[in-house]
Amino acid sequence: MRASFVFSEVVTGLRRNITMTIAMIITTAISLALLGGGLLVVRMIDKTKTLYQDKVEVSVFLTNDISASDSGCVNDPCKGLQAALRADPAVEEVAYENRQASFERFKRIFEAQPELVKLTRPESLPASFRVRLKDPDRPEVITQAYSGKPGVDNVVDQSEFLDRFFNALNGFRNMTFAIALFMAVAALLLISNTVQLSAFTRRTEVGIMRLVGATRWYTQLPFLLEAMVTGLIGALLAIGLLVLLKMSFLDDVLADPIKANVVRSVDGIDILLVSPWLMLVALGISAVTGYVTLRLYVRT
Amino acid sequence: MIRLEQVSKVYKTSTRPALENVSVQVDKGEFVFLIGASGSGKSTFLRLLLREEVPSKGRVYVANFDLTRMARRRVPRLRQSIGCVFQDFRLLANKTVAENVAFALEVIGKPRHTIRKVVPEVLELVGLEGKAGRMPHELSGGEQQRVAIARAFVNRPLMLLADEPTGNLDPDTSQDIMLLLERINRTGTTVLMATHDHSIVDSMRRRVVELDLGRVVRDDARGVYGVGR
Numbered sequence: 320m321r322a323s324f325v326f327s328e329v330v331t332g333l334r335r336n337i338t339m340t341i342a343m344i345i346t347t348a349i350s351l352a353l354l355g356g357g358l359l360v361v362r363m364i365d366k367t368k369t370l371y372q373d374k375v376e377v378s379v380f381l382t383n384d385i386s387a388s389d390s391g392c393v394n395d396p397c398k399g400l401q402a403a404l405r406a407d408p409a410v411e412e413v414a415y416e417n418r419q420a421s422f423e424r425f426k427r428i429f430e431a432q433p434e435l436v437k438l439t440r441p442e443s444l445p446a447s448f449r450v451r452l453k454d455p456d457r458p459e460v461i462t463q464a465y466s467g468k469p470g471v472d473n474v475v476d477q478s479e480f481l482d483r484f485f486n487a488l489n490g491f492r493n494m495t496f497a498i499a500l501f502m503a504v505a506a507l508l509l510i511s512n513t514v515q516l517s518a519f520t521r522r523t524e525v526g527i528m529r530l531v532g533a534t535r536w537y538t539q540l541p542f543l544l545e546a547m548v549t550g551l552i553g554a555l556l557a558i559g560l561l562v563l564l565k566m567s568f569l570d571d572v573l574a575d576p577i578k579a580n581v582v583r584s585v586d587g588i589d590i591l592l593v594s595p596w597l598m599l600v601a602l603g604i605s606a607v608t609g610y611v612t613l614r615l616y617v618r619t
Numbered sequence: 620m621i622r623l624e625q626v627s628k629v630y631k632t633s634t635r636p637a638l639e640n641v642s643v644q645v646d647k648g649e650f651v652f653l654i655g656a657s658g659s660g661k662s663t664f665l666r667l668l669l670r671e672e673v674p675s676k677g678r679v680y681v682a683n684f685d686l687t688r689m690a691r692r693r694v695p696r697l698r699q700s701i702g703c704v705f706q707d708f709r710l711l712a713n714k715t716v717a718e719n720v721a722f723a724l725e726v727i728g729k730p731r732h733t734i735r736k737v738v739p740e741v742l743e744l745v746g747l748e749g750k751a752g753r754m755p756h757e758l759s760g761g762e763q764q765r766v767a768i769a770r771a772f773v774n775r776p777l778m779l780l781a782d783e784p785t786g787n788l789d790p791d792t793s794q795d796i797m798l799l800l801e802r803i804n805r806t807g808t809t810v811l812m813a814t815h816d817h818s819i820v821d822s823m824r825r826r827v828v829e830l831d832l833g834r835v836v837r838d839d840a841r842g843v844y845g846v847g848r
């Protein structure tokens with residue numbers, strides 16, 4: 320196998336169908352960038368989940384007068400509620416958070432927005448029991464038992480909020496995957512089309528190659544490599560797009576929640592980890608598509 | 620060298636067989652004309668030898684290959700031992716004369732130093748030593764056919780198949796091409812040439828195999844084109 324021969328064939332082939340080549344690179348890049356985006360969201364969800372693992376709590380908020388009067392939880396009904404929660408078999412741990420402690424936590428979370436903190440008085444925040452469950456998947460046990468009890472304002476199941484949050488992220492991920500799939504189909508058809516076109520424009524050459532006894536490697540490898548080279552260029556472009564997207568957009572949008580430890584960010588490392596997969600997918604798809612196209616449409 | 624045993628070929632899209640019960644043997648070093656009217660099956664005969672087509676019935680042997688049983692991946696080996704020229708030359712328009720000839724060696728993986736050595740040699744053999752750098756469109760028809768012959772012969776094949784190589788050429792130029800094919804034949808290469816050019820066949824006095832509607836109607840050791848059966 321003469322590498323220089325195959326290489327020069329590939330270069331001529333790509334240049335001869337330059338418009339198709341560009342269309343192929345762009346579609347491949349966009350579809351891979353979407354796939355990569357989806358994969359990054361998956362990583363972000365995973366990392367954010369660890370952030371909340373064994374922290375999922377049910378908050379039992381107390382009425383305003385208890386919040387105001389019983390900062391140490393020494394009188395009924397606060398004392399009684401605390402005892403009942405401690406005795407509850409579903410409960411792992413109970414902590415009482417009075418109005419002042421609640422305010423401190425609020426300040427910590429919204430440290431990045433001092434205006435908000437300045438506007439908030441401790442009096443607007445209720446005292447609460449923060450309840451950790453033995454089985455974090457069954458918060459309704461507590462919600463049902465304690466909602467409406469005397470002294471209880473309302474019971475908030477934090478996992479409900481988290482579920483909604485993760486559902487939104489999952490939805491976003493699914494959407495990018497779906498669009499990526501559509502784009503991938505477009506990319507696939509374009510690759511197939513380009514390979515056919517390429518084989519057609521070089522049919523005289525290929526005909527002569529077959530006549531003088533060139534093996535399938537020689538007649539078909541250039542077309543296959545053409546498809547794979549464009550696929551790879553598409554993948555590199557997609558990776559560039561992801562980096563650009565992270566630096567110019569994601570980092571700004573997520574700056575506050577990241578600081579407040581609400582979500583985990585997408586790091587350069589994440590993109591680095593996703594990149595080889597994108598390249599592999601690009602090479603795999605273009606190679607398979609090219610091969611199948613040659614098998615179906617081009618006589619050997 | 621070449622042996623067809625009761626070969627029939629029916630194309631999928633046609634009802635009449637292109638070849639019917641054809642048995643022909645050609646020995647090493649022979650020069651054979653394959654004649655017959657248009658549509659008599661000459662090109663089909665040659666395509667079977669190249670295994671571009673497989674027979675519907677019968678057996679085909681070329682060199683030491685049994686073409687009817689041959690695996691597809693061995694077809695390139697067979698074709699490397701056969702040179703081919705056609706009526707329409709089939710040169711690559713964007714390559715020079717030398718590049719066209721070198722192409723046939725490049726694509727079968729011959730090393731560069733071999734190519735550099737044998738391409739000028741074969742161009743000299745066909746009488747094109749001064750025109751290595753020309754493009755095909757800068758050559759006459761006869762010269763283009765010489766390039767095609769050089770390309771077919773550069774790998775020193777055991778046999779040369781020519782499908783109406785003079786079909787696009789005037790009589791004088793055709794005569795030159797025939798002299799070249801004779802010269803190639805004298806190096807020991809078997810030459811099988813399909814043609815319906817009477818004067819060429821008559822002047823050469825070589826073996827003539829005549830086809831008519833796919834059947835062999837004549838096989839003369841020293842034939843003329845004649846008037847058919």
Ligand SMILES: Nc1ncnc2c1ncn2[C@@H]1O[C@H](COP(=O)(O)OP(=O)(O)O)[C@@H](O)[C@H]1O
Nearest residue numbers: 630632633637656657658659660661662663664
């Ligand atoms: N690829 C093909 N498909 C169908 N029929 C063909 C094909 N090639 C040739 N034929 C038919 O086979 C017969 C012989 O053709 P061919 O071998 O080309 O004859 P020749 O070269 O003597 O003119 C003709 O009737 C022709 O129409």
Ligand SMILES: [Mg+2]
Nearest residue numbers: 661662663782
């Ligand atoms: Mg013919």
